[in-house]
Amino acid sequence: MLKYRREFRRFHKSIWGALALLVLLGFLLQNVAGSTYYSLFMESNTTVSSPPVELQAGTAGNSTIYKNGTSAKVSVSSVPVSVGPLYAHSENWTIGGSNYYKLLTDPADGSGNTISFLCDVESRKLVGKFAYPLTGISSLPQRIWTFHYRAKRDSGTLGVHIDVDILIRMANGTVRETIAVGVANSSNVGETWSTVSGAYDWEAYNVVNQTDYLEIDIYATITDAGAGNKYFYFRIDDSSLATVDQTQVITSFLRPTVGQVATGAGSEATVYSPQRKMLRTTDANNTIHVFFVDSSGYLQWYRSSDNGQTFNQAFSSTRPAQTFSVVKDDSNNIHLVYSPPAGDVYYSKQAYNATSWGTPTSGWGSTHYHQPSIAVAPYNNSWIYVVYDYHTTSGQKNNRVYFARSADGGSTWTETTTDLTYDHLTTAFTAGTFPSIVIDNTLGTYGHVYVTWFKGEYNLYVKKGNITSTGSVIWDDTPETITTAMSVASTTPNTNMMHSAIYANGKYRVAYCRGGRTRYKDWDESTWSSEKKLVSPSYYPTLTYDDNNYLYIFYESNKYNTNWDIMYERSVDTTPTRFGPPINITTDNTGNHYVIAKIGEDQNRIEFIWTQGTSSYTIKYGYVTPPTDSSGQGDFNYVLKFVEKDNSAWKVRLTAYDQSNIARLDNLTIYIYDGSNSTQITILNGAYNQQTGPWIDLNASDTEYIWMHVETSSAGTSYIYTYLEIRVPNKTVYAQYIITFKII
Structure with a gap:
């Protein structure tokens, strides 16, 4: 039945069909109350012709289009999620x-x-x-x-x-x-x-x-x-x-997505991601190592020999550190670089089961040195590389990235002040450049080096170098600009200064935050990918990958809880063409922040650590299990598309108005994709988390896509009945297309 909500009078359906068509053609009523809308139901005696917005079939699932592209039914099938027996x-x-x-x-x-x-x-x-x-x-x-x-x-x-x-x-x-x-x-x-x-x-x-x-x-x-x-x-x-x-x-329901164990730490002094790192060594216990700065400003080391069930302090440490970086070599030696609160950079090497820190090198010469990052060459573990930040707090406003290397396993260091910076001056004093270094071992004979840094304001750069037969590096003349318009110059660290870079599956890959939203790019040394946007808001991203070369980006978000949760998104393929849907690691609203992931899959886990708390912080360990072909997680890209045919501008959204048998839906998320994902409808654990999506723009001649993520806990059939609502910007009258989603 077609009806006009304010009047409650019944009229012939052809009249309301014509009115709804007028709405779609842009002949909108003026001065209408905000609660007024027209509902265009596609019944057998409702006729429309040449609608300006047309639904078309997708490439995933099965879709049927009705009534000149103004109504549709979508069917998808997903294996129930289970880790049983x-x-x-x-x-x-x-x-x-x-x-x-x-x-x-x-x-x-x-x-x-x-x-x-x-x-x-x-x-x-x-x-x-x-x-x-x-x-x-x-x-x-x-x-x-x-x-x-x-x-x-x-x-x-x-x-x-x-x-x-x-x-x-x-x-x-x-x-x-x-x-x-x-x-x-x-x-x-x-x-x-x-x-x-x-x-x-x-x-x-x-x-x-x-x-x-x-x-x-x-x-x-x-x-x-x-x-x-x-x-x-x-x-x-x-x-x-x-x-x-x-x-x-x-069983057909147990899904151990996350395991988390407190390291036993108390509060910590600093709270952004460079203050904690984790890795695994390949000893008999495949030991997990967690490093962080405690409330006294000392660098602490915890280890787990039982796959994350319990963590124990390696030894009592009074080594002062404000920022640090760790990496292991093929012999399970732990290489550490750190910068104390007073500045300068120090290096030490220790065994994976050490009972004390190794003897540090002498500092490299300036209290302006901070934020070191370390890498060991896979080709020759004696070749060790460090980059670090040089920024000033008085006088000239410098923001530089320096490079140092060792060819003898860390005993001696050369080139300790090689300046990699492209443009090192800023308009104000800053919190630094937050550099990172990663190494590839598949390009060239000895590998390539990638150094990424934030200029101190606005720009994020990466510079490539070719490793030679002696372990020295021949650098490109100029860096690549990854993105602009990140953070303004500030002496306080914030998420828009941070990035996470890795080399995986033949490409340099980087995740970063701009405008309060995590973004992703990759580079094959010839062409940059387009920027992929993740959920908004999402801060302090960290990037890793599984054994099948799917990517994972973890971040913190207050999308669902005001006091912050840890979430992640997995790439839908190995390219990746996009990420999503966002999946919660935490839901307890107790202040979960500053997640950092271990590089690569281990023990069938993607592992990470984060801080929990609002005043006294605890370091937490967690993991997610990469899905298999029978995991029951289905991404259906895409099930429908809709095309603007009238060369006009519209606003569109999805609203769920009815449903059946949704208790079996562990996670159903329906998106509109217009270059980035807009979450429209979400069902979590059998209940709506979001029933109406935000309005998004449908510009003249645009094509936008509807895709779904489905996780089911049992066999059965579920239905979600929705409207695709379409209106002219700044108007309150809109039309509704019926779309039925069937989940088997």
């Missing part, structure tokens, strides 16, 4: 001083462990307690859980079946909640090894604390002890079995 392993977690067998997403990797006991009386006996950490999981929605148990019993008269108790246990060992007792009953266990199963209808549960554990206690219930000494046998962690026969719980 959870397999029973022989290794243990220690929770509150007690040991629990591990439940892991990886199948059995051991030779098998048999648990057995005598069934001499009718009773219910504990087989074992198993646990899975709830780190990174916000809720466990209603699902059917299927349990597989690998077991057998002695021959003869003996009746025994298997069931479970399900609990949530706190990290201190206290039971937070008992979910179910004596559920998921199996059939009777037979006399030969076989896999029996049981099922449990899990009710929805919201995770209270991400340090909690899901606990599954497996029991054997003896219903007939029979005669004689009969035994029951239960098998876990046997990699010789087919995965379907291994002891496990099959």
